[in-house]
Amino acid sequence: xxxxxxxxxxxxxxSGLTVTMHLKDRSFDAVQDASFTxxxxxxxxxxxxxxxxxTTLLNVLGGFTRPTAGEALIDGxxxxxxxxxxxTVFQADAVFPWLTVRGNLExxxxxxxxxxxxxxxxxxxxxxxxxxxxxxxxxxxVLSGGMRKRVDVGRAYVSDPRAILLxxxxxxxxxxxxxxxxxxxxxLSASDPKTLVFITHDIEEAIYVGDMVAVMTPRPxxxxxxxxxxxxxxxxxxxxxxxxxxxxxxxxxSLLRSE
Amino acid sequence: MTQLDIPxxxxxxxxxxxxxxxNIRILSVLAVVFVLAAWYVLTDLLRVVPELYFPSIASTIxxxxxxxxxxxxxxxxxxxxxxxxxxxxxxxxxLVGLIMARSRIVYFxxxxxxxxxxPVPPIALIPFTILWFGLTDTQRIALSALPCFMTLAVTxxxxxxxxxxxxxxxxxxxxxxxxxxYRTVVLRAILPNLVASLRIAAALAWAVVVSAEYLxxxxxxxxxxxxxxxxxxxxxxxxxxxxxxxxxxxxxQILRLITKFLTRWVDRMA
Numbered sequence: 001x002x003x004x005x006x007x008x009x010x011x012x013x014x015s016g017l018t019v020t021m022h023l024k025d026r027s028f029d030a031v032q033d034a035s036f037t038x039x040x041x042x043x044x045x046x047x048x049x050x051x052x053x054x055t056t057l058l059n060v061l062g063g064f065t066r067p068t069a070g071e072a073l074i075d076g077x078x079x080x081x082x083x084x085x086x087x088t089v090f091q092a093d094a095v096f097p098w099l100t101v102r103g104n105l106e107x108x109x110x111x112x113x114x115x116x117x118x119x120x121x122x123x124x125x126x127x128x129x130x131x132x133x134x135x136x137x138x139x140x141x142v143l144s145g146g147m148r149k150r151v152d153v154g155r156a157y158v159s160d161p162r163a164i165l166l167x168x169x170x171x172x173x174x175x176x177x178x179x180x181x182x183x184x185x186x187x188l189s190a191s192d193p194k195t196l197v198f199i200t201h202d203i204e205e206a207i208y209v210g211d212m213v214a215v216m217t218p219r220p221x222x223x224x225x226x227x228x229x230x231x232x233x234x235x236x237x238x239x240x241x242x243x244x245x246x247x248x249x250x251x252x253x254s255l256l257r258s259e
Numbered sequence: 260m261t262q263l264d265i266p267x268x269x270x271x272x273x274x275x276x277x278x279x280x281x282n283i284r285i286l287s288v289l290a291v292v293f294v295l296a297a298w299y300v301l302t303d304l305l306r307v308v309p310e311l312y313f314p315s316i317a318s319t320i321x322x323x324x325x326x327x328x329x330x331x332x333x334x335x336x337x338x339x340x341x342x343x344x345x346x347x348x349x350x351x352x353x354l355v356g357l358i359m360a361r362s363r364i365v366y367f368x369x370x371x372x373x374x375x376x377x378p379v380p381p382i383a384l385i386p387f388t389i390l391w392f393g394l395t396d397t398q399r400i401a402l403s404a405l406p407c408f409m410t411l412a413v414t415x416x417x418x419x420x421x422x423x424x425x426x427x428x429x430x431x432x433x434x435x436x437x438x439x440x441y442r443t444v445v446l447r448a449i450l451p452n453l454v455a456s457l458r459i460a461a462a463l464a465w466a467v468v469v470s471a472e473y474l475x476x477x478x479x480x481x482x483x484x485x486x487x488x489x490x491x492x493x494x495x496x497x498x499x500x501x502x503x504x505x506x507x508x509x510x511x512q513i514l515r516l517i518t519k520f521l522t523r524w525v526d527r528m529a
Contacts, residue, residue, distance in 0.1 A: 062432060084434030094429040098447040098524045108433040111443065141526035159433045 006122070009040040009195040010085070010162035012061070016070035019056050029220035030056040033070070036214060036226055041193030045210030046223075047200055047252060053221020054199045058165050061197060062088045074163065084112060087156035091168040095140045095151045102127065102136040104151050108159025119158070126154040129191075130184065146177035150184070157188065163195040170205065182208050183235070190233050203252050204240060207231075213248075215255045224255050314494035322494035326483075334502050336479040337468055338510075344400040345464040348407025349457060355408070356415025357441065366416075377409045381467045385474055394475035403467040407460035414456040418449035451525050454518040458511055465507045 019031040030053040038044045046054045059065035060072055063082040072079045074086065082088075087108070096104050105126060109119035127133050130150040140148055149169060156164045170178045186209060189196060200206050206213045207229055215224045227248065231239060239245055301308045302315035310318060323330065359366045381402055392398035422445050430440045472481025480503045487495030 062428075064428060082428065082431035084432070086432065088428065088432040090425050090429070092425055094423075094425040096426060096429075096444070096447070097526070098450075107430075107443075111430070111433060111435045111439050139524040141524060155429075155433070161432075165432075 006157075006160045006192055006194075007162055009193050010075045011040050011073075012038040012044075012163055012195050012197070013073040013076075014057075014061075014070070015073075017057070017060065017067050017072060018069040019053070019060060019065060020068040021056075029053075029068075031060070031067075032220035032222050034221075034223050035070075036212075036223065038195050038197070038212070040195055041189070042211045043189055043196040043198055043209055044212050044214060044226075045198045045200060045206035046214045046216055047203055047206035047256075048216030048221075049218060049256065050201060052216045052218035054216050055167055056221065057216075058088075058167050058197060058199050061163070062086060062165050084108060084159055085161055086163040086165055087159050087161040089149075089152050089156050089164065089166045089169045091171045093145075093148055093152075095148050095155070097140050100137050100139055101132050101143070101151050104140070104155050105132075105158045107155060119160075122158050122160065126157050129188065130154045144177075146173055146181065149173065149181060153181075153185065153188075157192060157194070161194065163197065166196065166198045168199050168201065171201070178202075178205070185209055186233060186235055203249050203256075204245075206252070207245060207248050208235060208240065213252065215252055217256065227252070311491060311493060314497050319494045319497055322492070323498050326495065326498065330483070330498065330502060333478055333480050333483045333499075334506060336476075337465075337472065337481065337503060338506060340396060340399045340471075340479065341403055341461075341464045341468045343396075344403030344468065345407050345461055347400065348404030348464070349411045349460055351404070352408040352411025352460075353415045353453070356412040357419055357445070359412070359416045360419035361441075373409065373412055377413070381405050381463075382470045385471060388471075389475065399468055399471040399476070399479075402471045403464040406463040406467060410456050410460045410463070411453070414453060415449060418452035419445055421452075422448045450518075451522045454522060457518065458514055461510060461514060462507060465503060465510075469503055 014037075015035045017031055017034040018029055020027055021030045032053075034057060036044060046057065048054050056065060060067050061079060063079050063086075079086075096107065099107065102123060105123045106115065106119075109115045109122075127136050130153065132147065132150055132154065135143060135147065140151060143151065153166075153169065170181050173181065182205060185196075185198075189209075196209075198206070198209050200209075210229050212226055212228055214226045216222065217224050229248070231245070236242075298313075299316055302310075302313060303317055306315075314322070355369065359369055384402065384405070388398045388402050392401060426444050426448060427440055430444050435443065468479070469481040469484070472479035473485045476482040480499045484496050484499040487493070487499065
């Protein structure tokens with residue numbers, strides 16, 4: 001199926017980014033001196049244990065948190081307040097329950113008064129590739145967790161942002177559904193390239209979806225290392241069983257252990 | 260080897276067809292029939308209860324025939340005032356509730372006033388409202404709008420503050436402006452929480468309108484009841500009371516159906 005053409009993906013540059021959090025009696029760096037560059041259309045997976053500052057980092061990119069020092073650039077412009085240039089997919093269910101599945105996917109173009117033939121084609125396209133066609137006119141209450149996540153991801157893609165920020169999007173799903181959605185995301189990023197920032201605590205997931213994996217460790221939240229992922233896209237079958245995959249997995253695991 | 264003679268413990272009952280529950284709806288019908296029968300026996304048949312205390316069925320029907328279209332006209336006046344006051348009060352209440360949830364300045368200035376005025380029984384304000392508005396429909400409408408406003412302002416504010424922030428963030432990241440977020444997210448998300456308040460406000464509005472009609476109205480069910488009560492015409496009192504009760508009940512049912520449709524997306528237990 002031909003993909004309706006979308007906006008060009010963005011180049012995301014983060015340099016020397018620090019976010020200091022203030023508690024009642026002390027301050028600490030949730031993110032300290034983080035730097036990376038994501039080329040347009042590439043996926044950066046950020047993996048780390050909970051509390052390592054990865055969500056804070058994503059919130060800076062989303063415009064929900066201001067950095068204390070350093071900067072985050074989208075195509076050279078510093079990130080400002082949240083807007084349609086980057087869509088966010090949260091771990092918890094943020095599908096609008098009062099809109100049908102189609103209504104949710106249409107939300108972005110509708111709110112920007114940009115509903116036209118192209119946006120309608122995008123809605124139908126993503127309903128189809130995400131297997132949501134038969135539920136298009138249902139309310140989310142009838143959907144399973146996995147289907148709701150597909151609506152969430154579809155809504156972000158239809159909105160046609162330049163980057164999509166995913167905060168442990170599949171964290172609450174069962175193993176089988178999770179792997180299906182990882183495959184769908186990898187397929188989407190080939191057919192409709194967007195710059196993706198994918199936060200996860202699951203090492204295999206990070207390697208599977210990422211072109212690069214940034215390994216983060218907590219207190220202070222630092223990026224230990226950024227690894228290139230050499231595997232072909234779409235991912236070959238049984239990639240997770242391959243020795244190179246397991247080798248990468250072991251490397252990331254030891255990086256996370258040797259805090 | 261000795262076989263221990265212990266009966267197996269059944270922790271899970273064997274699968275069986277769900278037992279049909281006896282249909283007890285008949286009880287509701289029987290209860291109504293019983294009250295009607297008691298009414299008939301005590302008034303029409305045995306005449307134990309004097310007409311003055313409670314009218315017989317026969318005289319009630321007769322009074323209804325005498326009133327005829329006038330009853331409908333009186334009910335129309337009452338329903339018009341109630342509906343006007345309810346719509347006005349609820350709309351203003353929702354508006355102020357939303358603004359209070361959004362602006363701390365408005366919240367800290369308006370909230371104490373609302374909290375102080377909320378317990379004032381609307382009926383206690385009848386003399387003042389007559390002074391301000393005269394013996395007009397405006398006075399009755401304003402009076403019935405008041406409890407609707409109070410109820411909706413408080414519930415709307417609480418509901419709007421409790422909207423899941425993820426919905427707001429998601430809308431922002433899809434390009435929604437603050438006003439659009441209010442229209443497309445907050446107003447939609449709070450609706451299920453407003454349904455009960457809208458129905459309670461309607462019941463209050465009926466009560467207040469009928470009370471307001473006791474004083475200086477020239478028509479309406481309250482006027483009808485007071486006139487009949489002054490001439491000890493209890494069958495008309497009863498008919499007036501029954502009419503406004505049925506009117507309020509029907510309105511509540513319509514409201515229930517409309518709000519059920521508007522909140523059909525809510526994941527309900529039943």
